[in-house]
Amino acid sequence: MDGDTLFTIGDLARRTGLTVKTIRFYSDTGIVPPTDRSPAGYRLYDIGALTRLDLVRTLRDLGLDLAVIRQVLDREVSVPEVAAAHADALEVQIRTLRLRRAVLRAVAKRGSSPEEMDLMHKLAKLSDDERRRLITDFIDDTFGGLDANADFVDMMRSAMPELPDDPEPEQVDAWVELAELTQDPDFRAAVRRMAEYQAAERARGDRTGLHHDLTETVRDSVGRALDAGIGAASAEAAPIIDALTARYAQTFSRADDADLRQWLLTRLEIAGDPRAERYWHLLAVINGWPVPPSLAPVFTWFAQALRARTGQQSRVE
DSSP: OOTTOOBOHHHHHHHHOOOHHHHHHHHHTTSSOOSEEOTTSOEEBOHHHHHHHHHHHHHHHTTOOHHHHHHHHTTSSOHHHHHHHHHHHHHHHHHHHHHHHHHHHHHHHHTOOHHHHHHHHHHHTOOHHHHHHHHHHHHHHHHTTSOOOHHHHHHHHHOOOOOOSSOOHHHHHHHHHHHHHHHOHHHHHHHHHHHHHHHHHHHTTOOSTTOHHHHHHHHHHHHHHHHTTOOTTSGGGHHHHHHHHHHHHHHTTOOSSHHHHHHHHHHHHHHOOHHHHHHHHHHHHHHTOOOOOOOHHHHHHHHHHHHHHHTOOOSOO
16 A cells, blocks of 8 residues: 555445444544545545544544544644543543442432432532531531630531542432531531530530540440440449449539539430431541441430439420
8 A cells, every 4th residue: 555545435434444424424524534536526535534534533432522633633732632631521520420320329229219319419419629618617607606615626627528439329328418417407506505505614614625534434334234234214223323423523523413413414415416426427437437336325324314313304305
């Protein structure tokens, strides 16, 4: 084959695997114009046109549109420039497809309604910045204007949902639930009440931090009671409650009396909304962190046992 060899459209179709109709379209639009015409008026193409057509087919297979292909062929942009831009675009598409796949799997698992599926899709495709803004707005609304524990608020601001590019259905589920939870006015009000109570306690001199040591003490003591099947209202619970109230009295420099127990019961009831714990569990699932065991049964037992000894009904619905 030499440089003077000319090909018909049929020859090009056989050599490239493209249809005659497709090659004629490229020719009509000037993307691969004919080199010459036969005496009968048929279009003829040289080896350069064949090479150009091969490039067009490759670029089309990679998903580039004809306008970009024309720019490459006319050397308005280089192939490396187009490749880099298209690779970036494909990254976005791949991430979108992965999210759609995760949403669909979550929908299939949950048996979601069309409305719920639409919500899941909208929430899942939010950008990282949009997800952070949603949580930041919740934190600002909850703790704004209060003398809240700075360490705790900083911890909340640093713990943002980071939905991975290829999330599991459980992570999509958790993100949707977390987004709905933080937008729930009743939950916001409940957390605001907790923050207001903590701010009031701080104003009265409670500067002892997050009380991790007390939490561990309650977890250990009540956990053993639960494992042993001791009922919160039973006589066996009395020494456990006595030991715990003594520990609280020591930590807060208060007398271990009826006022302390009433104060402690109020404290437990205000902080006892299980949705607060759920917030952190959902965040752990989204970010792929270890999910801590639930403390809800522990503090529910503690509150019930205290209430049984103070003769009080729950004041927090």
